[in-house]
Amino acid sequence: MDFEFSEEYRILQKTAQEFARKEIAPSVTADERARHFPRDIISKMGELGFFGCPIPEKYGGNNLGFLAHAIICEEIARVSCSLGVSLNTQTMGTSRTILEFGNEDQKSKYIPKLVSAKWLGCFAITESDAGSDVAAMRTTAIKEGGHYRISGSKAWISFAQVADVGIVFAYTDPKLRHQGMSAFILDMHAPGVSCSPDQGKLGWRSAPTAEIFLDGIKVSASQLLGKPGQGFAIMMRCFDNIRLTAAARAVGNCQALLDESLKYATQRVQFGQEIARFQMIQETIARMVVETDAARLLAYRCASQKDKGVSNNTREISMAKYFASDVASRMADEAFKILGAYGCSGQYPIGRLLRDAKLHQVLDGSSNIQKRIISTDALGYRKAHN
Numbered sequence: 298m299d300f301e302f303s304e305e306y307r308i309l310q311k312t313a314q315e316f317a318r319k320e321i322a323p324s325v326t327a328d329e330r331a332r333h334f335p336r337d338i339i340s341k342m343g344e345l346g347f348f349g350c351p352i353p354e355k356y357g358g359n360n361l362g363f364l365a366h367a368i369i370c371e372e373i374a375r376v377s378c379s380l381g382v383s384l385n386t387q388t389m390g391t392s393r394t395i396l397e398f399g400n401e402d403q404k405s406k407y408i409p410k411l412v413s414a415k416w417l418g419c420f421a422i423t424e425s426d427a428g429s430d431v432a433a434m435r436t437t438a439i440k441e442g443g444h445y446r447i448s449g450s451k452a453w454i455s456f457a458q459v460a461d462v463g464i465v466f467a468y469t470d471p472k473l474r475h476q477g478m479s480a481f482i483l484d485m486h487a488p489g490v491s492c493s494p495d496q497g498k499l500g501w502r503s504a505p506t507a508e509i510f511l512d513g514i515k516v517s518a519s520q521l522l523g524k525p526g527q528g529f530a531i532m533m534r535c536f537d538n539i540r541l542t543a544a545a546r547a548v549g550n551c552q553a554l555l556d557e558s559l560k561y562a563t564q565r566v567q568f569g570q571e572i573a574r575f576q577m578i579q580e581t582i583a584r585m586v587v588e589t590d591a592a593r594l595l596a597y598r599c600a601s602q603k604d605k606g607v608s609n610n611t612r613e614i615s616m617a618k619y620f621a622s623d624v625a626s627r628m629a630d631e632a633f634k635i636l637g638a639y640g641c642s643g644q645y646p647i648g649r650l651l652r653d654a655k656l657h658q659v660l661d662g663s664s665n666i667q668k669r670i671i672s673t674d675a676l677g678y679r680k681a682h683n
């Protein structure tokens with residue numbers, strides 16, 4: 298077990314940090330205020346290979362692995378959680394899912410375009426009445442000769458309205474429940490596919506989110522990902538991968554909250570001294586430092602496991618996702634208090650970081666769902682990984 302980064306990871310981290318500082322930081326406040334999606338920055342991230350870490354070179358990736366992916370995600374999210382979302386829409390939720398379950402034609406057609414960000418991707422599981430209970434989805438894909446007819450709608454889909462390609466889950470045989478679910482690669486510009494206006498969110502305001510409406514669209518059977526009825530298994534693997542990114546994204550958010558707290562506490566003077574000199578502020582800082590590092594180590598552990606070829610680490614991924622999300626939320630509360638009145642002002646980024654922090658606990662599987670996976674495994678009721 299080695300807790301030190303190799304030279305390769307250090308260089309990668311520095312590259313991502315520099316990119317975030319030069320390319321994202323100057324416009325992040327204005328973009329978040331205007332709810333502007335900075336497509337140009339996503340393109341630059343694609344050019345630098347940020348979306349290609351867990352993807353072989355054959356499909357346009359760089360094969361640096363899952364830990365490299367987590368390091369990049371953390372550094373991007375440290376400056377913008379909105380842009381941190383793209384590590385899932387371009388890589389884990391789409392490219393990696395196609396890599397693991399697609400045929401050769403699908404892999405060579407879609408993955409290079411997604412990894413380079415020439416095309417934008419989305420993955421669509423959630424529906425208005427199917428959130429944590431994914432099996433409650435109503436979207437159907439009915440086989441008609443050589444094609445499928447997909448009808449239904451999806452809700453809260455990141456990048457839906459800007460995406461070129463979507464991984465969409467639907468029932469090909471609703472009677473079979475989990476065994477009757479399938480996954481499709483959808484052309485988001487196809488006739489019959491439409492999106493709602495942006496759903497408008499508390500945080501991550503530069504990352505577009507919308508509903509998708511599928512009005513009986515005709516999809517060739519060649520767009521089926523994996524086998525008919527394999528959709529639920531594909532979704533579970535997709536959850537593992539996107540939750541790993543989600544954990545790293547929350548760690549980036551935690552680090553940003555810590556950065557701002559340290560800066561402010563050493564500048565703000567009250568009662569004749571920096572507020573950082575007060576023991577109660579130091580106690581808060583100590584907890585923030587320790588919890589951020591603990592969250593980071595949990596995220597790195599599951600990424601390293603994946604790099605070593607461990608694919609059944611659902612439990613460790615859920616632990617990382619749950620812990621990092623809850624720490625981000627707790628830290629946002631503490632950071633807000635350290636900044637006092639200035640935490641409420643637009644002059645400092647704490648308000649944005651606080652709004653961003655709340656979202657980790659909801660999406661990519663809520664904290665309760667992660668705790669359910671962890672506890673039922675510990676209790677011996679149901680193994681986290683199959």
Ligand SMILES: Cc1cc2nc3c(=O)[nH]c(=O)nc-3n(C[C@H](O)[C@H](O)[C@H](O)COP(=O)(O)OP(=O)(O)OC[C@H]3O[C@@H](n4cnc5c(N)ncnc54)[C@H](O)[C@@H]3O)c2cc1C
Pocket residue numbers: 419420421422423427428429430452453454455456498501506656659660661662663664665666669
């Ligand atoms: C910004 C944003 C982006 C998103 N992007 C995507 C995307 O790209 N693709 C996609 O498919 N989805 C996406 N989602 C949807 C997201 O994954 C869901 O919101 C999430 O799975 C939770 O579903 P829900 O909001 O319907 O909550 P619900 O499932 O209705 O849960 C409500 C509350 O009940 C709790 N709860 C539910 N079931 C249980 C249980 N069995 N035990 C204990 N507690 C329970 C939950 O923890 C939560 O606290 C996004 C959501 C947001 C907010």
